[in-house]
Amino acid sequence: MDLALWIILGVVVLLLLVIWFQYNGLVRLSVRVDEAWSDITVQLKRRADLIPQIVNTVKGYAAHEKGVFESVTNARAATLSAQGPAQTAQAEGELQGALKSLFAVAEAYPELKANTNFLQLQQELVDTEDKIMASRRFYNAGVKDLNTRIRQFPGNIFANLFHINNREFFEVDESTNAAIQNPVNVEF
Numbered sequence: 001m002d003l004a005l006w007i008i009l010g011v012v013v014l015l016l017l018v019i020w021f022q023y024n025g026l027v028r029l030s031v032r033v034d035e036a037w038s039d040i041t042v043q044l045k046r047r048a049d050l051i052p053q054i055v056n057t058v059k060g061y062a063a064h065e066k067g068v069f070e071s072v073t074n075a076r077a078a079t080l081s082a083q084g085p086a087q088t089a090q091a092e093g094e095l096q097g098a099l100k101s102l103f104a105v106a107e108a109y110p111e112l113k114a115n116t117n118f119l120q121l122q123q124e125l126v127d128t129e130d131k132i133m134a135s136r137r138f139y140n141a142g143v144k145d146l147n148t149r150i151r152q153f154p155g156n157i158f159a160n161l162f163h164i165n166n167r168e169f170f171e172v173d174e175s176t177n178a179a180i181q182n183p184v185n186v187e188f
Contacts, residue, residue, distance in 0.1 A: 022158040029146040033167050036139035037085075040170065043132045044079060044088070050128060051076050051099075054121045058102060061112040065105050072098040085139075085170040099125075136170050143167045 055069055062068075075091070075098040082088040103122075106112050113119075147166045150159040159165070 026164045029149055030164055033142040033146050036142045039135040040139055043135050047128045048076050048080050050125050057118045058106050061109045062105050068101050068105050072102050085168040089170055140169050143169050
């Protein structure tokens with residue numbers, strides 16, 4: 001009887017350890033995804049703070065380009081109010097297109113392109129874009145790891161038990177991506 005009790009106790013301890021490791025692994029991945037999303041939102045906020053400065057600098061040289069400025073302002077507002085990866089990705093695509101139009105306008109003004117303040121703001125924006133891409137890659141890698149763990153056995157059992165769900169990837173949709181890559185036609 002003592003041997004049977006030890007075997008049962010050993011099996012119970014082993015099951016508790018499996019549950020413990022599975023749960024902690026899922027929580028660790030979930031927290032990593034949350035942290036990565038937070039990094040993305042910090043960089044998006046940083047870029048959103050730079051955009052009005054760039055718009056105001058360009059406005060001084062190209063005051064008659066009101067439509068471009070409104071487009072950038074609206075796209076910036078949509079990015080700041082977006083909720084979740086899918087909505088944020090859509091807003092990001094619109095903002096990228098609007099910024100492309102803004103910089104196309106800037107290209108038409110050689111004295112603006114030589115402006116030190118504009119060049120510094122443009123460099124900060126490029127740096128921020130690089131950080132957004134890096135944050136997005138880190139986030140998507142975390143989502144991939146979490147979603148894979150949730151779908152694999154025995155992780156799927158524990159994910160359902162503890163209500164840990166799949167996360168969305170942060171991807172720009174194809175229609176928006178095409179709009180970003182096509183050149184902008186600026187006419188004066």
